[in-house]
Amino acid sequence: MTVGLAIPCFIDAFFPEVGIASLELLERLGVDVTYPQGQTCCGQPMANNGVQAAARGTEAHFVDLFAGFDAVVMPSGSCVHHLRSHFDAIPQTDRVRHLRANTYELVEYLHDVLQVDNFPWAEFPHKVGLHNSCGTLRSLRHASMSELGETPFSKPLDLLLKVSGIEFVMPARPDECCGFGGTFSVAEDAVSGRMGLDKVRDHAAAGAEYIVSADTSCLMHQQGCAKRAGVPLRFIHIAQILNGARA
Incomplete structure (x- = not known):
C-alpha cells in the first residue's frame, strides 16, 4: 500500500x-x-x-x-x-x-x-495530560464522549499506553473544549482565551508536566494561554512521543 x-x-x-x-x-x-x-x-x-x-x-x-x-x-x-x-x-x-x-x-x-501494538523505541518518563480536541472526539470518534454515557474507549490512550515510562493524570473536565475552535478563537478571542486558561489550569492542577494531543492547533492555543498566565506546562504532539521523543 x-x-x-x-x-x-x-x-x-x-x-x-x-x-x-x-x-x-x-x-x-x-x-x-x-x-x-x-x-x-x-x-x-x-x-x-x-x-x-x-x-x-x-x-x-x-x-x-x-x-x-x-x-x-x-x-x-x-x-x-x-x-x-x-x-x-x-x-x-x-x-x-x-x-x-x-x-x-x-x-x-x-x-x-496498522493496529500497531508496540513502539519499542518510545520512552517518555513524564506525567502527561491527554487532550482530545472537539473535532477528533466528536467527528472522528477518537474516544468516547462523556455526555453520551457510552462505554469508555480512547484510541490515542491505547497507543500512548504502549510507551515506556509514561504516566497519565486526569483533569477534572477532560472533555471540555480548550477554546481554539478554528476561527472561534479569532471572532471570540476573550472567551477563547479564558477557555484555554481554564483548560491548562485544570491539567496543571491534576499534576501534568506535559499536555499531549493529536491536534497541534489546540496545543498551540493552550501553549499561548499557559505562557501568558505563567502556568508551567509543556506541550507535545502524539507523533513526537510515539516516534521516541524524550522531552
Whole structure:
C-alpha cells in the first residue's frame, strides 16, 4: 500500500517538527510513505469562513497531489474531517471520492489500519495530560464522549499506553473544549482565551508536566494561554512521543 503524507499548512509553517516526527514514525513502522512536494492547503480555512467556493483551487491541487495513493495520512483531525465531510468545492469525480474515502488522521491510521501494538523505541518518563480536541472526539470518534454515557474507549490512550515510562493524570473536565475552535478563537478571542486558561489550569492542577494531543492547533492555543498566565506546562504532539521523543 502506498501512502501519501499530507502535512497541514499551519504545521508546515509553525510546527515542522510534528511533520518530521509523523514521517519518521511511519517509516519506522515500515509504511511505504511519500511526502509530495508542492503541498499547500486542503481548503479547510475557506470552508470554516463560509466561502467554500474559494477553496476550489486548493482542493483541486490537493487531489492532483494525493489521489494516486492508496491512502493519505494527516496529523490533523480537523483537516481530515474537512476532507471527509466538506470537500465539495470541486466536482465529485471517482478520484475525489477515492481520496475522501481513504484519508486518515494519524492516530486512526496507527490504531485502526496498522493496529500497531508496540513502539519499542518510545520512552517518555513524564506525567502527561491527554487532550482530545472537539473535532477528533466528536467527528472522528477518537474516544468516547462523556455526555453520551457510552462505554469508555480512547484510541490515542491505547497507543500512548504502549510507551515506556509514561504516566497519565486526569483533569477534572477532560472533555471540555480548550477554546481554539478554528476561527472561534479569532471572532471570540476573550472567551477563547479564558477557555484555554481554564483548560491548562485544570491539567496543571491534576499534576501534568506535559499536555499531549493529536491536534497541534489546540496545543498551540493552550501553549499561548499557559505562557501568558505563567502556568508551567509543556506541550507535545502524539507523533513526537510515539516516534521516541524524550522531552
